Amino acid sequence: MLNSKYRKYNMSLGFFIPFELPALNQYINACKGNKHWSSKIKRDVERKIVAAVINRKKDFLTLEYPLSVTFTWHCKNRMKDPDNIAFGRKFIFDALCGADLLEGDGWKQVRQLHDYFPEPRKDHVGVWVEVEKFDGND
Numbered sequence: 031m032l033n034s035k036y037r038k039y040n041m042s043l044g045f046f047i048p049f050e051l052p053a054l055n056q057y058i059n060a061c062k063g064n065k066h067w068s069s070k071i072k073r074d075v076e077r078k079i080v081a082a083v084i085n086r087k088k089d090f091l092t093l094e095y096p097l098s099v100t101f102t103w104h105c106k107n108r109m110k111d112p113d114n115i116a117f118g119r120k121f122i123f124d125a126l127c128g129a130d131l132l133e134g135d136g137w138k139q140v141r142q143l144h145d146y147f148p149e150p151r152k153d154h155v156g157v158w159v160e161v162e163k164f165d166g167n168d
Contacts, residue, residue, distance in 0.1 A: 041093065041094060042160060043086070043089050043090065043093060044158065044159065045082070046156055046158050046159075047122070048156040049156055050106070051117075052071060052075060053110045054117035079125035079126070080129045080131075094163040096138065096163070097132075097139060097141065097163065097164055098161075098164040099142070099144070100144040102146045102147075102160075103157050104148065105155065122157070123140075142164050
């Protein structure tokens with residue numbers, strides 16, 4: 031795991047978000063129930079994400095764009111489908127952009143996304159995010 035080290039001469043930033051993010055189906059159900067409730071869920075999750083990474087603000091300032099971002103989703107079980115879990119990327123990007131840790135999450139800033147789902151473990155839940163400069167190869 032990387033902690034803002036040089037790797038192959040590219041600056042790379044890795045950080046861990048130590049909690050489970052809402053899956054797509056959970057968020058859709060919240061939106062159907064009450065728009066204020068779904069807004070509160072999104073706001074609360076984004077605050078927790080920022081709190082988990084804000085001490086790395088200097089490292090975010092060194093990032094070179096466009097980015098390649100890899101997500102390793104550590105789940106407690108297989109109850110949710112991977113595509114529903116990967117929806118959590120939206121919360122992560124919105125939180126980082128809202129806290130001015132990333133310039134944005136559009137085509138100019140993000141060019142490549144990867145998701146990995148290792149075997150579930152009840153004692154290790156969260157998402158490891160690794161951000162590095164996109165090297166131009168798909």
